[in-house]
Amino acid sequence: xxxxxxxxxVQGGAGPISVESYKKNRPAIxxxxxxTAPMLVEGVAALRVVEEAVRLFEEHPSFNAGIxxxxxxxxxxxxxxxxxxxxxxxxxxxxxVSGIVHPVxxxxxxxxxxxxxxxxxxxxTQFAQECGMExxxxxxxxxxxRRKLWERKHAAxxxxxxxxxSSGGTVGAVALDKEGKLAAATSTxxxxxxxxxxxxxxxxxxxxxxxxxxxxxxxxGVGESIMRILMAKVCADAVIGGAGxxxxxxxxxxxxxxxxxxxxxxxxVDKSGVVGMAYNSDNMYRGYFTxxxxxxxxx
Ligand code: ASP
Numbered sequence: 001x002x003x004x005x006x007x008x009x010v011q012g013g014a015g016p017i018s019v020e021s022y023k024k025n026r027p028a029i030x031x032x033x034x035x036t037a038p039m040l041v042e043g044v045a046a047l048r049v050v051e052e053a054v055r056l057f058e059e060h061p062s063f064n065a066g067i068x069x070x071x072x073x074x075x076x077x078x079x080x081x082x083x084x085x086x087x088x089x090x091x092x093x094x095x096x097v098s099g100i101v102h103p104v105x106x107x108x109x110x111x112x113x114x115x116x117x118x119x120x121x122x123x124x125t126q127f128a129q130e131c132g133m134e135x136x137x138x139x140x141x142x143x144x145x146r147r148k149l150w151e152r153k154h155a156a157x158x159x160x161x162x163x164x165x166s167s168g169g170t171v172g173a174v175a176l177d178k179e180g181k182l183a184a185a186t187s188t189x190x191x192x193x194x195x196x197x198x199x200x201x202x203x204x205x206x207x208x209x210x211x212x213x214x215x216x217x218x219x220x221g222v223g224e225s226i227m228r229i230l231m232a233k234v235c236a237d238a239v240i241g242g243a244g245x246x247x248x249x250x251x252x253x254x255x256x257x258x259x260x261x262x263x264x265x266x267x268x269v270d271k272s273g274v275v276g277m278a279y280n281s282d283n284m285y286r287g288y289f290t291x292x293x294x295x296x297x298x299x
Contacts, residue, residue: 004178004179004180005176005180005272005273005290005291006040006041006175006176006177006178006273006290006291007040007175007176007269007273007274007275007288007289007290008033008036008037008040008049008050008053008173008174008175008176008269008288008289009173009174009175009218009267009268009269009275009276009277009286009287009288009289010029010032010033010036010053010057010171010172010173010267010286010287010288011170011171011172011173011218011220011265011267011277011284011285011286012025012028012029012057012062012063012169012170012171012284012285012286013063013064013168013169013170013171013188013220013265013284013285014170014220014221014263014264014265014279014280014281014283014284014285015168015169015220015221015263015281015282015283015284016281016282017281017282017283017284017285018282022283022285024062025062025063025285026285026297026299027297028060028062028063029285029286029287029297030287030295030297031056032053032056032057032060033053033287033288033289033295033297034295035052035056036049036052036053036056036173037289037295039052040175040176040177040178040289041291043177043178044177045177045179045181045183046085046086046175046176046177046181046182046183046216047083047085047108047181047183049173049175049177049183050083050173050174050175050183050184050185050216051083051104051105051108051185053173053175053185054081054083054104054171054172054173054185054186054187055102055104055105057171057173057187058101058102058103058104058171058187059101061143063169063171063285064146064168064169064170064171064188064189064190065079065081065103065169065170065171065187065188065189066079066101066102066103066141066187066189067101067140067141067143068141068143068145068146068189069141069142069146069188069189069190070146070149070150070168070169070189070190070191070192070193070194071142071146071147071149071150071192071193072190072193072194072195072196072198073159073160073193073194073195073196074196075138075150076098076138076196077098077138077141077142077189078096078097078098078189078190078196078197078198079094079096079097079098079100079103079187079188079189079190080093080094080095080096080097080103080187080188080190080199080200080201080202080203080208080223081093081094081097081103081104081106081107081185081186081187081188081202081203082094082104082107082184082185082186082187082202082203082204082205082208082209083104083107083108083111083183083184083185083209084183084184084185084205084209084210084211084216085111085181085183085211086181086182086183086184086211086212086213086214086215086216087179087181087182087213089211089212089213090111091107091111091117091184091205091209091210091211092107092108092110092111092114092116092117092118092119092205093107093110093117093118093119093202093203093204093205093209094106094107094110094118094119094120094124094203095118095119095120095121095124095199095200095203095204096120096121096124096190096196096197096198096199096203097119097120097121097124097125097128098122098125098138099125099128099135099136099137099138100125100128100133100134100135100136101134101136101140101141102133103187104185104186104187105133106119106124106127106128106131106133107185109127109128109131109133110127113131117205118203118204120199120203121197141189146189146192149192150192150193153192153193154193158193159193160193160194160195160198162193168188168189168190168191168192169188169189169220170186170187170188170202170208170218170219170220170221171186171187171188172184172185172186172187172202172208172209172218172219172220172267173185173218173267174211174216174217174218174267174268174269175216175269176216176269176270176271176273180271182211182212182213182214182215182216182269182270182271183211183216184209184210184211184216184217184218184232185209185218186202186208186209186218186219186220187202188200188202188208188220188223190202190223191222191223200223200224200226200227201219201223201224201226201227201231201232202223204227205232206230206232206233207219207223207226207227207230207231207232207233208220208223208226208231208232209232210232210233210235210236211236212236212240213271214236214239214240214270214271215235215236215239215240215245215248215268215269215270215271216236216268216269217232217235217236217249217252217266217267217268218232218266218267218268219231219232219235219252219264219265219266220264220265220266220279220284221256221262221263221264221265221279221281222260222261222262222263222264224260224262225256225259225260225261225262225264226256226260226264228259228260229252229255229256229259229260231252231255231256231264231266232252232266234251234252234255235248235249235251235252235266235268236248236268238251238252239268239270244270244274244276245268245269245270245274245275245276246274246275246276246277246278247276248268248276249266249267249268249276249277249278250276250278252264252266252278253265253266253278253279253280254280256280257280263279263280263281264279264280264281265277265278265279265280265281265284265286266278266279267286267288269288273290275288275290286298
């Protein structure tokens with residue numbers, strides 16, 4: 001009998017990424033894939049694997065999620081995340097939540113322990129505490145580089161409205177497990193200088209994240225633009241309509257560019273383990289694992 005197909009794709013954000021930044025942070029993508037792909041090989045469920053990949057990104061100070069998140073206009077840190085199980089088509093998200101390193105895990109708790117689909121603000125932090133998650137001060141999530149960027153923007157008198165076309169970075173993962181189940185997860189610190197309380201696509205099922213029995217998708221880019229076209233759902237529906245994963249990712253990104261301002265990117269895996277990755281920004285941190293190709297992180 002044929003070995004069941006498995007596959008994993010991760011993204012660390014699309015946007016104005018310099019050649020130097022890409023070179024510096026590229027190895028981290030490979031490391032995260034090296035740590036999490038074996039879980040799929042061992043038979044761990046896709047939902048758990050995408051959560052773990054995103055947790056590793058959230059712990060990495062170079063990516064805009066968890067530790068290393070962008071600062072809001074008021075200097076605070078507020079995080080968005082979603083997780084979705086393709087086999088049940090159930091998912092959940094948290095929005096503008098403070099005080100935790102791993103919003104993706106909080107989203108999983110919301111999915112597994114409550115009937116709710118979205119929990120936000122200080123009530124989400126309270127729920128995290130009730131779930132036994134460790135609460136941390138913002139200082140623990142702020143890295144010097146992000147603080148300096150915030151200070152520069154404040155000194156230049158930039159406002160939240162100036163940020164509409166910028167994208168701060170997101171992290172995400174999509175996977176197909178040995179049982180043929182798909183899952184997706186996304187997490188972000190949001191856009192630098194955005195208003196406190198702003199919730200982006202990474203908290204919204206269908207916008208930043210989607211998974212169904214046919215494919216799993218995670219998006220990155222300007223959240224307002226992604227939400228306006230429900231980009232992850234557009235991408236997944238293209239697969240249902242007969243498109244291949246790469247074609248579907250390109251279609252979703254193209255639609256975003258045509259209909260809304262700014263840039264974006266998408267990663268996808270389908271139920272056959274075929275992967276797709278597309279973006280219309282300078283670059284996108286990305287990589288994938290399949291048994292045939294091993295771990296692949298584009299130069
Ligand atoms: N999508 C994220 C947001 O708007 C940011 C990003 O992916 O760059 O919050």
